[in-house]
Amino acid sequence: MRVGVGLPTTTPGAGGALLVEWARRAETGPFSCLGVLDRLLYDSFDPFAALAAAAAVTERIRLATMIVIGPLRSTAMLVKDAGSVQALSGGRLTLGLAVGGRHDDYEAAGVPHEGRGTRLSDQLAELRDWADAPTIPGAAREQPPELLVGGASAAAFARMARYGDGYAHGGGPPRAFAGAATKARAAWSDLGRPGAPKLWGQAYFALGEEAAGEAYLLDYYAFTGPFAAKIAAGNLTSPRAIRDFVRAYEEAGCDELVLLPTIADPGQLDRLAEVL
Amino acid sequence: MRVSILGAGPAGLYLAILLKRADPSHEVVVVERNPPGATFGFGVVFSEETLGRLRDADEPTHEAITGAFATWTTIDVHFRGEVIRSRGHGFSAIRRTVLLDILQRRARELGAELRFGQEIAAVGDLPDADLVVGADGSSSLVRRSHEAAFKPSLAAYPTRFAWFGTERALDAFTFAFKETEHGVFQAHAYPFDAGASTFIVETREDTWRRAGLEALDEAASLAFCQELFADVLGGPLQSNRSVWLAFQEVRCGDWSTGRTVLLGDAAHTAHFSIGSGTKLALEDAIELAGALGRHDAVAPALVEFELERRPVVERFQEAARQSAEYFEEVPRHWDLEPLQFAFNLLTRSGRIGHANLTLRDPSLVRRVDAFVAGGRAALAAPPLFAPLRLGSVELRNRGVVEGLDAGAGSGAGLVLAPALAVTPDGRITPECPRDPCEWREAVERLHAAGAKAMLALSHAGRRGACRPRAEGVDLPLREGGWPLVSASPIPYTRRSDVPQQLDAAGMERIRDAFSAAAARGAEAGFDVAELNLAQGYLLGSFLSPRSNRRDDDYGTDRLRFPLSVVEAVRGVWAGPLAVRLSVAADAVATAVALREAGVDLVHVATAQTTAGSAPEYRRGHLTAFSDRIRSEAHVRTLVGGYLDTLDAVNTIVGAGRADLCLLEPAALT
Numbered sequence: 001m002r003v004g005v006g007l008p009t010t011t012p013g014a015g016g017a018l019l020v021e022w023a024r025r026a027e028t029g030p031f032s033c034l035g036v037l038d039r040l041l042y043d044s045f046d047p048f049a050a051l052a053a054a055a056a057v058t059e060r061i062r063l064a065t066m067i068v069i070g071p072l073r074s075t076a077m078l079v080k081d082a083g084s085v086q087a088l089s090g091g092r093l094t095l096g097l098a099v100g101g102r103h104d105d106y107e108a109a110g111v112p113h114e115g116r117g118t119r120l121s122d123q124l125a126e127l128r129d130w131a132d133a134p135t136i137p138g139a140a141r142e143q144p145p146e147l148l149v150g151g152a153s154a155a156a157f158a159r160m161a162r163y164g165d166g167y168a169h170g171g172g173p174p175r176a177f178a179g180a181a182t183k184a185r186a187a188w189s190d191l192g193r194p195g196a197p198k199l200w201g202q203a204y205f206a207l208g209e210e211a212a213g214e215a216y217l218l219d220y221y222a223f224t225g226p227f228a229a230k231i232a233a234g235n236l237t238s239p240r241a242i243r244d245f246v247r248a249y250e251e252a253g254c255d256e257l258v259l260l261p262t263i264a265d266p267g268q269l270d271r272l273a274e275v276l
Numbered sequence: 277m278r279v280s281i282l283g284a285g286p287a288g289l290y291l292a293i294l295l296k297r298a299d300p301s302h303e304v305v306v307v308e309r310n311p312p313g314a315t316f317g318f319g320v321v322f323s324e325e326t327l328g329r330l331r332d333a334d335e336p337t338h339e340a341i342t343g344a345f346a347t348w349t350t351i352d353v354h355f356r357g358e359v360i361r362s363r364g365h366g367f368s369a370i371r372r373t374v375l376l377d378i379l380q381r382r383a384r385e386l387g388a389e390l391r392f393g394q395e396i397a398a399v400g401d402l403p404d405a406d407l408v409v410g411a412d413g414s415s416s417l418v419r420r421s422h423e424a425a426f427k428p429s430l431a432a433y434p435t436r437f438a439w440f441g442t443e444r445a446l447d448a449f450t451f452a453f454k455e456t457e458h459g460v461f462q463a464h465a466y467p468f469d470a471g472a473s474t475f476i477v478e479t480r481e482d483t484w485r486r487a488g489l490e491a492l493d494e495a496a497s498l499a500f501c502q503e504l505f506a507d508v509l510g511g512p513l514q515s516n517r518s519v520w521l522a523f524q525e526v527r528c529g530d531w532s533t534g535r536t537v538l539l540g541d542a543a544h545t546a547h548f549s550i551g552s553g554t555k556l557a558l559e560d561a562i563e564l565a566g567a568l569g570r571h572d573a574v575a576p577a578l579v580e581f582e583l584e585r586r587p588v589v590e591r592f593q594e595a596a597r598q599s600a601e602y603f604e605e606v607p608r609h610w611d612l613e614p615l616q617f618a619f620n621l622l623t624r625s626g627r628i629g630h631a632n633l634t635l636r637d638p639s640l641v642r643r644v645d646a647f648v649a650g651g652r653a654a655l656a657a658p659p660l661f662a663p664l665r666l667g668s669v670e671l672r673n674r675g676v677v678e679g680l681d682a683g684a685g686s687g688a689g690l691v692l693a694p695a696l697a698v699t700p701d702g703r704i705t706p707e708c709p710r711d712p713c714e715w716r717e718a719v720e721r722l723h724a725a726g727a728k729a730m731l732a733l734s735h736a737g738r739r740g741a742c743r744p745r746a747e748g749v750d751l752p753l754r755e756g757g758w759p760l761v762s763a764s765p766i767p768y769t770r771r772s773d774v775p776q777q778l779d780a781a782g783m784e785r786i787r788d789a790f791s792a793a794a795a796r797g798a799e800a801g802f803d804v805a806e807l808n809l810a811q812g813y814l815l816g817s818f819l820s821p822r823s824n825r826r827d828d829d830y831g832t833d834r835l836r837f838p839l840s841v842v843e844a845v846r847g848v849w850a851g852p853l854a855v856r857l858s859v860a861a862d863a864v865a866t867a868v869a870l871r872e873a874g875v876d877l878v879h880v881a882t883a884q885t886t887a888g889s890a891p892e893y894r895r896g897h898l899t900a901f902s903d904r905i906r907s908e909a910h911v912r913t914l915v916g917g918y919l920d921t922l923d924a925v926n927t928i929v930g931a932g933r934a935d936l937c938l939l940e941p942a943a944l945t
Contacts, residue, residue: 129754190918
């Protein structure tokens with residue numbers, strides 16, 4: 001299992017200089033990828049812009065969206081954004097897409113919430129025609145990004161197996177990941193896809209300053225009501241918790257685990273590197 | 277901390293005990309509308325696992341409870357005049373009034389205040405507190421007072437049950453089934469002390485109505501059940517508000533809001549047939565008391581409580597739901613031999629399979645193995661390795677794998693070839709194989725290895741002309757496509773080409789092509805031929821009203837064209853004939869018609885009728901459908917649905933839910 005690290009695009013106090021510094025330092029660490037989240041109505045960066053900045057100062061590390069809310073964007077704009085990052089990074093993009101969990105992001109984007117699943121399926125089908133897309137830079141044409149699909153509904157697993165290269169899990173204890181992995185593999189097998197789906201997981205961490213990490217998670221997930229406290233309680237705040245979690249995800253068949261920072265301090269990268 | 281608990285059932289009382297035990301300065305008040313001695317139902321049952329947790333949580337309660345226990349290790353299944361006994365299970369039960377009395381005493385001894393006979397009209401009438409606990413059962417007032425926060429979903433199960441008692445201690449957990457002119461009734465019964473048993477009678481709602489029980493009063497209902505189960509009872513039934521009820525399944529989106537939390541049945545119920553309601557309630561209390569002890573504030577403790585408990589509770593609820601569905605459909609299994617019926621019953625909820633039952637009761641499993649193997653010898657290999665005769669073909673075991681090359685070394689009895697297109701326009705992808713004779717050598721290798729080969733004949737219909745599945749599913753070719761045909765001119769996806777409606781000449785052409793391909797398959801040495809009538813491919817598109825909108829005879833009788841193909845192939849193919857059939861409302865009737873047309877095996881499949889099909893994928897997601905087709909259409913079945921363990925095969929075949937199992941590659945690596 002590979003372990004990647006998040007780029008703190010949604011954590012308080014992260015500025016442009018910090019994100020660039022973070023990407024540089026992650027490049028030299030034991031991390032397979034830099035992952036980003038997507039929230040429209042929040043103090044946060046656009047995921048593609050942030051990955052473009054990271055692409056400019058790195059050469060090795062892969063760039064992953066965990067996930068981008070596809071239906072907030074028109075398909076043409078989504079393909080344009082993904083194609084640009086793919087070209088800027090020399091083909092290092094893994095594009096995770098899902099419908100997201102918020103009504104108000106859809107309202108702010110002026111996009112109907114209803115029908116979002118069907119629109120995402122259409123976008124995925126369009127992305128499968130990557131080489132034919134009139135909007136992407138020529139430099140990216142021969143390199144379609146790896147496509148991951150997220151979501152927990154029956155429709156999400158079927159959509160993943162129809163159009164994706166793998167599944168992007170939304171986070172949770174290892175047992176929850178293992179359950180989702182079984183569903184993903186069952187869907188993959190049923191739809192006659194060869195081989196097995198790539199399975200990606202994610203989790204939050206804070207090494208030191210855990211109170212600040214908790215405060216961020218409570219704020220970021222405030223829209224979920226009491227569920228925010230559950231997510232905050234799952235924050236990995238000790239080296240042992242991280243090691244146990246990494247081992248359990250590996251045993252559950254995870255291919256790549258992205259550890260998302262809850263504190264925007266590059267020191268977190270060094271501490272995490274030590275743990276790994 | 278001040279704690280107000282509504283409901284003096286096991287959950288509420290046990291929480292009071294554990295809180296006072298942890299910190300005597302807590303002020304704990306339990307409010308109950310009934311007087312202290314009143315209770316409904318007779319005995320409650322526990323598994324071994326719960327007992328350990330009770331000892332760790334409060335030794336004196338554990339001692340008092342276990343001192344009053346009835347314990348036993350057997351399950352008896354009374355079915356069609358036989359009693360099948362299974363051992364090694366480990367149950368305990370206690371009279372509910374005794375349990376409550378023990379809990380009340382201990383709670384008082386530790387200083388909790390118990391207020392009986394106090395009716396509460398609104399949650400606000402409870403004593404002011406730092407924590408309010410709704411331990412007030414499945415119709416919880418606390419839950420109803422905060423519906424927006426708890427987001428409850430209630431579902432009434434489609435059976436009726438009544439909770440009776442007996443004055444005689446049964447010597448086993450007893451499941452008894454009785455057939456009447458109105459339908460089947462079952463009893464779930466267990467002893468709970470030296471001279472008494474709980475005796476629950478359950479039946480389907482339609483049977484209950486036909487038997488006229490709706491109109492009978494409590495005494496007349498009791499008399500009906502007493503007479504029906506007289507041989508099992510060996511004495512009279514007792515009543516205690518034993519009215520007919522529909523089981524209410526309770527689930528909640530959240531178990532707490534602010535300083536209010538739900539406990540036990542108020543938060544979640546699990547069908548009585550897995551006997552875990554009291555167990556879950558007591559474990560809830562242990563977890564909540566523990567979480568409150570670990571945190572200074574109430575809110576994080578409530579979050580931790582739910583985080584810990586919800587996954588456990590949901591697993592039990594899922595098992596209980598499967599168990600409840602089993603009992604709804606008991607008539608379906610009426611033709612099983614009593615031994616296999618008992619094995620099917622014991623493995624109903626997915627918690628116990630062949631391997632686990634072998635540890636508990638090796639003797640019963642040995643008898644099931646011998647039965648599946650044909651019953652001629654006492655010793656037999658597990659069900660996976662039982663041979664199966666399909667028409668003229670003898671399969672050495674019940675395992676099926678996909679892929680002719682992978683199959684030879686797999687040891688499986690039957691190997692499924694890749695889908696073969698019977699016509700060029702019936703190819704899913706341009707690479708789709710066309711001629712069975714190209715596999716002649718591969719089939720010879722399979723035969724040399726002791727396996728049989730199954731040919732899979734298909735016409736892609738409106739799912740044709742696509743790119744390889746490595747890229748995705750139903751993605752039309754960018755170039756080099758061909759015109760598609762289907763039952764009606766409706767494209768499969770928004771990007772698919774609109775197919776032509778298949779006309780009479782087309783039907784004849786394709787029917788002949790199926791027959792010709794089957795004949796070539798016989799030349800190539802294949803042992804079994806399968807026709808694909810499933811998953812939105814051409815023949816499947818005729819079967820579903822979502823893809824067949826024809827107003828001719830092939831629309832009014834949607835089976836007509838697919839059946840004519842089956843009959844044509846049956847005319848040229850001498851060996852066993854299989855069809856692949858999708859989940860659908862009328863699938864049983866279709867399977868019956870196919871069996872009557874000479875089909876020997878139904879390979880059950882997911883719908884995929886449209887591109888939007890999204891079944892609930894999980895391990896064994898097709899097993900229930902296979903069970904239904906096999907038992908209601910009386911035809912042999914082959915089931916896949918992500919079977920990645922051999923134990924799943926042993927359990928499915930042993931229980932008679934399918935005859936053959938398609939194994940995932942993961943099961944062989």
